[in-house]
Amino acid sequence: MRNVHEPLHRLARVHDGELTDQASAAGAQALLASIVSGPGATTTAVTAPAPRRLRMPRLAVGALAAGVLVAGVIVGPGVLGSGSATSYANSAIAIERDGDQYVARIKDPFADHERYTEAFHAVGLNVDLRSVPVSPGSVGKILGMMITGKDALDPAPDPSGPRSDGVLLSAGTVPENCHPGRDSGCVMVMRVPAAFTGDVNVRLGRQARPEEEYANFDLAMAPGEMFDGVRLRDGRPVRDVLTEARRRDLTTVFSLIKVDEKTGGLSFEPLPADRVKAGWTVWNAWQVKAGVIRLLVTPERLPENPFHNGSAPPPAS
Template identity: 45%
Template sequence: MKDIDEINELLRPLARIGTDEPGGRAGGARAQALLTDIIAQERQPTLAGPPRDRRWARRTLLGLAASVVLALGVVLGPSLLGHGGGTATSYANSAVEIRKEANTYVARIKDPYADQQKFSEAFRALGLNVELRVIPVSPSAVGKIVGMGGTMHSAIPNVPFGAGREPDDCDLADSDCFMVVTVPAVVKDTSSLMHFDLGRQAKPGESYANEWLSATHAGEQLAGAKASGRTVGDVLAEVRKRGLTAEFNLVDVHDSGYELKPLAADQVGANWIVYRVASVRVGVVRLQVTPERNPGLAYDQD
């Protein structure tokens, strides 16, 4: 067999293994067999030709084997080549970069608007059973963890998760400013799940995911205003003064608590009472109101 024929013979099996086939997954039987076959063929003696030709053929096959192994990295995935979550200390995709620094994994958000799956994908690639969502929030919650849950807290008590900015207190509108999430290394390879929500700046017209936060909170659109317990007319005057518009919810009180129901603006009287005000999206707040002061509600929610 000529040398070029040997090269073609080694490369031909690659065309038969796809990443969407069982054999194309990391460590699959067909992929492992292919790698074994390449190594075995490289070791077979050359039966014809002068010594110089045999040495050239051997060097060619060695180089080819190395090239094929690199190509197999695409087909087999990282674990066969030693870059899987078992020993890896870093991972990056288009959305996030995660590095182990001392006893902590530090995740730097590269694209807060990326496909949500990419954030959790990065943690899982490093053996971290952590799910991260990066969600649109009102101004004061940007860059903060606004929701957390899962079984990891009870399985590993007092595990500190963190969020911040890098550099500290930088402006997230700056391309060199990153939202950062920190996860203790102790959670690696645990079966317990941890999931949390990190706030990002909302796009124009995008609704906030944290409507539970009062619009009068520091850093919000009605920061410093007094709303709870006041009349709708008084609160609307403050809303308009700040260049905002208002929507409404009816607070329906019952024995087990209350629920919020949509309410058209023309159904609301100026003398109705505001329970609280929530930020909805940029330039819009939502007044939660009752026709009169309700003894079942604790006002002063500002």
Template identity: 35%
Template sequence: MRRDIDHLLAGTAPAPGPGMTRGARELFEEITSHAVEEPETAGAEPGPGSPRRWRRWGLSVVAALVAALGLAGPGFLGLGAGPAAAALDIRQENGFYVVMVRDLYADPEVYQEQLRGLGLNVSLRLVPASPSLVGRIWEGTVRTGGEPTAEGGRRKDAIETIDGCLTADFPCAIGLRIPVGYTKKIDITLGRRGREGERYTLIASVDAPGEPLHCTGFRGERVDRVIALLRSRGVPDAVFVTADGDRATVPGSWYVHEGVLRSAGSARLLVGPTHSRPDVPGPRMRGDDCVKDSS
């Protein structure tokens, strides 16, 4: 019977907090960047319920805060790099290392150092990627000059990406599963979201699943309509590729044949005055195979 009233009360529990977030992991690094008090000092103190312990703890916190401010001053004020923290979160699970990227913009050497620490000969590089390619993995070095496509290169072996990053929603956790004991040397490139204005290295067709014009039937539409579509989907800027080269503006009555996002908020559209696709160098960006249910 007592459970009745407990049950009533359980139904009023405020929602739990947001759980283990990036901030929580950063807090972990911040806390463990300080040395643990030596056991002989700690052992001399009573348990957590003792007032004496808590008076002592009050002094300890002041000391810890001074230390934290001294170490992380500029970072705390938003002026510096902030407290040193691991770039990768790595835990072992069912025979795999589950490697989650915590710092998308860390120096590649920082990733290497952590992976080497596990005995893995894996070279990891993160490059800015169009939304649908964030979290996707490629083997080898992705071509950087110009605007390479995202064709091919996906791995078929035991190294896998972490699921859950195939939409345009941000922030998107990205990571890898690597078998424990993996000994081959391998170069991995992982798509990350781009900073504001940063050109994408990994590019997908603008109507691919997860991209802003998926399932809009934009191919063959007039420039004006496609620009409006892009704006309605959070992409305010566009540049144009024509048979005569790149142009900042073209007549709104021209036709759009293909497109990619070149950075967050900026598209690059292949356009021409007729329904015939202009003959321009570079790969064709394939259609989106629109399936409404999967978008």
């Protein structure tokens, strides 16, 4: 009578004879290696004990192989996942889900922005974060933000940051109001709604390296900044402003304001200090870097402050 199991017998990669009396036989090892290297298997290394000769029923050996396969099926999706991770960390940033927000802690404020993007993408957020050098008073603050896509906002953003679905995109430091690079354990933190579905480009202030120029140059007269409390809305004589700069131990440099008569646009020409007269008018001040302030001047008084609308092109690099 023909053996009906003969076709299956020929298809088997490991035969009974190779399994008898030794679970660690070459055939069994080959089968185990084939299973764990297949789709869905994990790559966790396990140190095997020294081979022992033991008698094991063929059914038990089959159960062992099946057990390895089941473990691969269960662990594999847990590692790979069908959606985004809830946390991610690399050498530059660590992101973790906290309720309805993701909290990003900046571990290396000087890292390439691609390391930040990598982490945000891993948790399903299209955030392009770039850290830029700022004065100490603006470290951990958002300097600018542009949102596109589903969560884009038409009106001007709130001064503290745009909102998405009623939740604030915000940044700061932990502990609050500490100074990264100066205070031990102080890190910059950014919070993004977990439900955020748009694309956002963010410029986040970080501590400046020595001699590095500030990206927040136009905030010199804001609270906590280099010229906090100085008023130049109506223009002031150079002599008065120089006195104030010296009182604050600041070095001054100058730029000449040029106004385009047709468009009203502004341009700025660096000016040696010995060409500036005490009676010229200072209309604005920019903080350049630690200890250096730039005064924007004209030889004569203008009908109105050219910065009345608060806008001006950035200084030449």
